[in-house]
Amino acid sequence: MSLMHAIRFARTGGPEVLDWVEVERPTPGPGQVLVRNQAVGINFIDTYHRGGLYPVKLPSGLGSEGAGVVEAVGEGVTRFQPGDPVAYGSGPLGAYAEFHVVAADRAAKPPAGIDARTAAAAMLKGMTAEFLLLRCFPLQKGQTCLIHAAAGGVGSILVQWAKHLGATVIATVGSEGKAEVARDLGADHVILYGQADVAKDVRALTDGKGVPVVYDGVGAATFEGSLSSLARRGMLISYGNASGPAPAVEPLRLSRGGSLFLTRPTLFDYVATVEEYEASAAALFEVMASGAVKIQVGQTFPLAEARRAHEALESRATIGASLLIP
Helix, strand or coil, X not given: CCEEEEXXXXXXXXXXXXXXXXXXXXXXCCCEEEEEEEEEEECHHHHHHHHCCCCCCCCEXXXXXXXXXXXXXXXXXXXXXCCCEEEECCCCCCCCECEEEEEHHHEEXXXXXXXXXXXXXXXXXXXXXXXXXXXXXXXXXXXXXXXXXXXXXHHHHHHHHHHHCCCEEEEEXXXXXXXXXXXXXXXXXXXXXXXXXXXXXXXXXXCCCCEXXXXXXXXXXXXXXXHHCEEEEEEEEEXXXXXXXXXXXXXXXXXXXXXXXXXXXXXXXXXXXXXXXXXXXXXXXXXXXXXXXXXXXXXXXXXXXXXXXXXXXXXXXXXXXXXXXX
């Protein structure tokens, strides 16, 4: 029996529930590949699984995103061979491990020039940015958008990609240091959401009209300001809960705000088929290869120190993407 190290948790709670354990190394089944992880992405959804906001069957592994080398392939797999570079960004849970089994049709081959660390930082966050900007609300040249948490993992990609599309970007961040990061990424205007009335500032920047779309991965802390920043028939895309779940909304609130739209999308529903997954990954790799979107790895942690990584993420001490290194 071959063994490996992995992060597991048997109860929900804070970072302290994460344990570094030795477990049996998995074997790929039909249609699967075994990945030897070289880098593992850390995402806020990991904290939702760990904390119980998104229930999972316990005990459980953690993490949905990683990159490395194909160690072995299961029956029927033709897209990959042992030794191929590989990246994945939509599960299954268990990426916080030295090896991980994923479905071959839920993985992609990073093109030459994109190493494992960049790919691991890019897949889930970059494919999220792709569907938000190109499909959930197809952002057009000349439009203005509001992007929250603009110095974070998804936010930093959204800002760069939105500018590449020709949009004007109003960004919010939590500190002066992160404001500088957002400006360097290309944000046209930066608001410190803890020190300002975001909706008031957005109205001032848009001649009172508001913005046609808000990309909000923060949740509870920014939700009211997001709704109040929208133009008539604007769309609030609430895609994350970094500060806790957004509150319930009465449909009439949307009517009174100007026939507004509210959606709470997930990446899975936008990459549900093999064709959608491959198209999303291809669009991401293309915009990265062009240089328009640069993936910023702000900090790395040893895989064994996942607890410390989660503490940093939830305290808003991180910038850009965070990685665990086996």
